[in-house]
Amino acid sequence: MTKFIGIIAIVAFLVSTKSLYSQSEGGTLHGSFQVDAQLYQEDTIIGATIPDEKMGVNSFLDLIYTYKNFEAGVRYEAFMPPLQGFDPRYKGHGIPYRYAKYTNKQFELTAGNFYEQFGSGMILRAYQEWNLGFDNSIDGIRVKANFPGIRITGLVGKQRSFWGKGDGLVRGIDAEIHLNQAFKRFNDKKTQVFVGGNFVSRYQQDLDPIYILPANVGAYSGRLNIYRGNWVLLTEAGYKINDPNATNNMIYKDGHAVLLTLSYSKKGFGASLQAKRVDNMDFRSDRTATGFNLPINYIPAMTAQHAYTMPAYYPYATQANGEMGLQATIQYKVKKKSVLGGKTGMGLELNYSISQGLQKNQINDSTTIGMAASDGYTSPFFEIGKEKYYHDFNFKITKKINTKWNLILSYYNIFYNMNVIEGHEEPNVLAQTGVADVWWKFKKYQSLHFDVEATFAEEDWGNWFLGMVEYNYKSFFAAVIDQYNYGNPVETMQIHYLSVSSGYTWNTTRLALTYGKQSNGILCVGGVCREVPATNGFSISLTSSF
Amino acid sequence: MRKSILFIALPLMLLVAGFTADENLQKIPSIDIKALDGSVFNTSNIANDGNPIIISFWATWCKPCIQELTTINEVYADWQEETGVKLVAVSIDNTRNSFKVKPFVDSKEWEYEVYLDENGDFKRAMGVNMVPHTFILNGKGEIVWQHTTFSEGGELEMIEIIRKVKKGEAIK
Numbered sequence: 001m002t003k004f005i006g007i008i009a010i011v012a013f014l015v016s017t018k019s020l021y022s023q024s025e026g027g028t029l030h031g032s033f034q035v036d037a038q039l040y041q042e043d044t045i046i047g048a049t050i051p052d053e054k055m056g057v058n059s060f061l062d063l064i065y066t067y068k069n070f071e072a073g074v075r076y077e078a079f080m081p082p083l084q085g086f087d088p089r090y091k092g093h094g095i096p097y098r099y100a101k102y103t104n105k106q107f108e109l110t111a112g113n114f115y116e117q118f119g120s121g122m123i124l125r126a127y128q129e130w131n132l133g134f135d136n137s138i139d140g141i142r143v144k145a146n147f148p149g150i151r152i153t154g155l156v157g158k159q160r161s162f163w164g165k166g167d168g169l170v171r172g173i174d175a176e177i178h179l180n181q182a183f184k185r186f187n188d189k190k191t192q193v194f195v196g197g198n199f200v201s202r203y204q205q206d207l208d209p210i211y212i213l214p215a216n217v218g219a220y221s222g223r224l225n226i227y228r229g230n231w232v233l234l235t236e237a238g239y240k241i242n243d244p245n246a247t248n249n250m251i252y253k254d255g256h257a258v259l260l261t262l263s264y265s266k267k268g269f270g271a272s273l274q275a276k277r278v279d280n281m282d283f284r285s286d287r288t289a290t291g292f293n294l295p296i297n298y299i300p301a302m303t304a305q306h307a308y309t310m311p312a313y314y315p316y317a318t319q320a321n322g323e324m325g326l327q328a329t330i331q332y333k334v335k336k337k338s339v340l341g342g343k344t345g346m347g348l349e350l351n352y353s354i355s356q357g358l359q360k361n362q363i364n365d366s367t368t369i370g371m372a373a374s375d376g377y378t379s380p381f382f383e384i385g386k387e388k389y390y391h392d393f394n395f396k397i398t399k400k401i402n403t404k405w406n407l408i409l410s411y412y413n414i415f416y417n418m419n420v421i422e423g424h425e426e427p428n429v430l431a432q433t434g435v436a437d438v439w440w441k442f443k444k445y446q447s448l449h450f451d452v453e454a455t456f457a458e459e460d461w462g463n464w465f466l467g468m469v470e471y472n473y474k475s476f477f478a479a480v481i482d483q484y485n486y487g488n489p490v491e492t493m494q495i496h497y498l499s500v501s502s503g504y505t506w507n508t509t510r511l512a513l514t515y516g517k518q519s520n521g522i523l524c525v526g527g528v529c530r531e532v533p534a535t536n537g538f539s540i541s542l543t544s545s546f
Numbered sequence: 547m548r549k550s551i552l553f554i555a556l557p558l559m560l561l562v563a564g565f566t567a568d569e570n571l572q573k574i575p576s577i578d579i580k581a582l583d584g585s586v587f588n589t590s591n592i593a594n595d596g597n598p599i600i601i602s603f604w605a606t607w608c609k610p611c612i613q614e615l616t617t618i619n620e621v622y623a624d625w626q627e628e629t630g631v632k633l634v635a636v637s638i639d640n641t642r643n644s645f646k647v648k649p650f651v652d653s654k655e656w657e658y659e660v661y662l663d664e665n666g667d668f669k670r671a672m673g674v675n676m677v678p679h680t681f682i683l684n685g686k687g688e689i690v691w692q693h694t695t696f697s698e699g700g701e702l703e704m705i706e707i708i709r710k711v712k713k714g715e716a717i718k
Contacts, residue, residue: 028572032673062673066575103576117665120641127640127665130675151586178585192584227584234645261645270649300642305607329646331653347654439613445699472697505695508679545673545692 027067030546034130035059038083038539045495046517048536049084056083058090060130074098085532086133087292089162096160097137108144113137116155118174118198119223121298122238122257123283126159134292135160138170149182150175159285159294166294168204168285192227202285202296211250211373217243219255219283219297234261238281244373245287248280248321251376255280257299268333275326276302279358279379282320302327303353303392306412309483310433310453310466314416315522316355316390324384327353347398354392357385357420391415406439418460422522422531431457447472449479456487463487475505483519497534509544571688574601575671579636580662582648587661589668596685597630598711600704602658603669603679605639606650611678614696618704619656625705629712633658638669638677682707682717690717 037057040050057080064073078093079086099112115137118124128135140157153174158165176196180186186193199220206213221238240255256279263272276299283297299318302325306312329351334341360369360377369377396410416429433455441447453466463486470479483497499516520534576590592599600618604611615635618625625631635658637647644662651660663669672681675694682691682704691707693700707717 030572030673032675034675062670064671064673071575115665115667115670117641121665125665128670181585194584225584232584232645232648263645263649265649265652267652267655270646270651270653272646272649274645298641300640302642305643307607307609329649331649333653333655439698441698444702445697447698474697474699474703475695477697505693508692508694510676510694543675543694545675545679545694 027065027070029063029065031061031063031073032543032545033059033061034541034543036083036539036541038535039537040084040535041537043517043534043536045492046497046519046534046536048517048534051081051084053081056081056086058083058086058133069103071101071103072099082133084535087162090133092163094163096135096163106146108142108146110142113139113160114142114155114157116142116153117298118153118172118200119176119196119221120234120236120259120300122236122259122281123198123219123221123240123297124170124172124174124200125296125298127298136295139165140170149178149180159296161286161289161294166285166289168202168287168294170200170202170285170296172198172200174198190228194225195223196225197222200283200296202283204285204287211244213244213287214242217241217283221257230264230266232261232263235259240281240283242375243280243283243287245282245284246290247282247284248376249370250372251280251370251374253280253376255283257281268335270329270331272329273327274302277324277358277381278318278320279322280376302355303390304329304351304394306394308410308433308435308437308451308453310455310464311394311410311412311414311435313455313464313521314414314429314431316353316392316416317421319355319357319389319420322358322360322379322385323355323389324358325353325355327351342399343402344400347396349396349398351395352393353390355389357387357389359383359385387417387420388415389417389420404441406441408435408437410435410437427459429457429459431455431460445474461485461488461493476503478502481516485519503541508546510542512541514539514541571684571690573687573689574683575668577663577668577671579668580664582651582660582662589671592634592683593687594630594632594685597632598685598708599683599687600631600633600708601636601672601681601683602633603636603638603663603672603674603677605637605677606643606646607639608677610696612654614678614680614700615656615658616654617696617698617701619654619658621701621705622657625708629705629708631708631712635660636663636668637661638663638666638674640664640666680704682711684711685714 039055042050060075060077062075074095075097076095079090082090097113099110099114101110115126126136126138137160138157142155145152156171158169176194179193180189201216201218203216206215219240221236223236226233236259238257242252242254244250244252259276261274278299281299284294285296286294299320301316301318303316332348334346336345340346358379360379362369363375363378367374392414394412399407401407412433414431418426418428435453438450439447449470451468455464465484465486468481470477480500486494488494497517497519499514501514503512515538517536521532574589574592576588578586578588581587604615639647641664644664647662678696679694681689684690690711710717
């Protein structure tokens with residue numbers, strides 16, 4: 001009933017805004033919506049099933065109203081039922097997100113739902129990824145204060161969990177000082193220095209019949225970011241008190257995290273180096289939550305995010321409860337009119353990343369590593385564990401041949417630890433993929449796009465071949481994709497996943513239709529991955545902003 | 547009952563939104579994002595001395611976005627000379643990739659004003675569902691045109707719009 005009144009109130013409010021427009025400084029209303037629907041067909045070979053409803057629909061409508069310093073917004077969501085691969089607990093519809101915000105020069109006050117990130121997100125990050133079915137927005141109060149060179153954010157609330165809220169209460173404060181702005185003596189210095197820190201605490205009552213658990217779990221981090229000319233150094237280190245939870249097998253160990261990034265770049269050249277170490281840092285607003293549900297913090301995967309289908313087939317998921325990693329990236333633009341560069345220059349990109357487990361030692365002879373209700377294990381800071389979780393070596397060459405032809409060639413060598421990333425005992429995968437991406441602009445507004453990908457992997461599903469042809473005319477496109485699993489060790493699974501799609505964009509409204517088979521895959525967000533099942537059928541996607 | 551109300555309410559909301567969106571040109575909301583030198587930048591300060599502005603939302607992992615920005619970069623100097631236009635490129639990369647944005651932009655030799663929207667605050671406030679999403683603003687900072695996706699030749703349509711904006715013509 002309250003929801004009901006809420007909706008009427010919102011509509012009444014929105015209708016009333018119409019009259020505000022006649023005033024010289026009226027408010028504005030804008031927003032966006034998206035509808036993704038799929039009509040399922042059964043395909044026993046690929047394992048595509050039909051839900052009872054025969055179709056799935058995910059949709060939302062976002063509305064934001066602003067008037068001077070005031071802003072209010074709502075998002076209506078409907079999952080009727082959710083598309084396959086999304087958590088079935090999303091089934092339903094309603095308004096899970098609504099807020100009001102007031103801003104002036106010094107302060108910003110938000111009541112209702114909000115998203116937030118402290119520093120790199122190591123201790124707190126609330127965000128949304130609609131297409132992945134992820135939303136951990138906080139429902140509560142947030143205050144931001146701005147002084148010259150100093151910013152402070154305080155918040156309290158509960159996080160969204162599907163159509164309800166997490167059990168635990170999240171409280172947090174973050175402060176950042178920009179030294180050059182805050183102190184006169186640093187005003188003219190070339191080097192820009194930012195110092196920040198935050199403290200976040202979760203309160204969840206301990207009702208456990210066996211364990212005595214900390215009801216208040218505190219976590220904090222400090223950061224130092226330095227920018228000087230071509231150089232950027234970003235550092236953050238965090239700590240969490242012992243927090244026995246469902247993801248760490250109820251151990252009473254504290255958590256640590258360190259993230260270091262150094263980059264150098266100038267015209268035509270860019271390089272970055274990153275290192276991280278995380279230990280027992282899975283932090284949620286409900287200690288029984290797992291998977292995509294109720295994370296408070298965000299530990300990024302330290303690997304490249306691939307845009308092509310086959311290289312993205314084996315994505316990495318951060319292991320917030322323990323890993324050490326390194327990543328290096330170099331980008332270089334070969335100059336025009338040089339031997340390699342030719343008329344238009346050439347782009348080169350090289351990326352390498354590796355993640356290993358931590359070295360874990362027993363705390364004593366009678367306690368196995370990670371044993372429930374114990375202190376878990378000890379882990380020397382600099383010692384790298386023996387188990388490899390992931391590696392990815394890749395390079396890319398981008399070459400514009402002339403005004404008509406554009407070529408991108410890339411190679412990927414990926415090691416994927418099945419047990420660590422997906423949690424099932426199967427052989428690890430070493431997958432090598434080559435991609436040739438060719439654009440042919442044959443008329444002023446018309447182009448053809450060819451994408452050929454080949455993956456060689458002996459383990460898991462074996463070799464793949466992918467071919468795609470896409471035709472573009474202004475805002476219209478039509479494409480055919482064939483993803484062929486010719487190397488599958490099971491002969492009946494050596495099949496073509498063939499699909500056709502087409503779409504059109506009118507300014508900000510885009511309609512796309514797809515018919516055919518989609519292979520299973522993995523979608524990752526915030527360190528957790530979710531398996532997307534193979535499907536067969538007809539899907540439609542409509543998205544618009546206004 | 548609840549369901550039926552929702553189904554009445556939603557089209558109503560859309561209708562209202564549709565009408566009002568036409569009447570009042572939307573300005574850029576006030577959101578704090580990050581500049582590549584680490585400083586905080588408020589989006590209400592996006593300005594270009596009364597000349598047109600392009601705001602392009604992109605990400606390092608988005609192929610059509612890079613295609614769009616690379617294509618425009620080749621003609622950017624000409625566009626600037628002709629119309630005084632400025633392109634503001636807002637990266638929606640989160641902390642997994644945001645540190646790569648500056649090296650990426652420098653290596654591509656892009657001449658744009660680039661900002662980081664690490665947690666998607668500006669993206670949400672602008673109603674951006676997917677990238678690339680490009681806005682054109684008139685000299686008063688009002689949004690007169692927006693478009694999602696990019697395909698070959700898309701830049702030709704954009705410069706036409708920018709020329710009209712420069713002349714003070716209405717865009718419809």
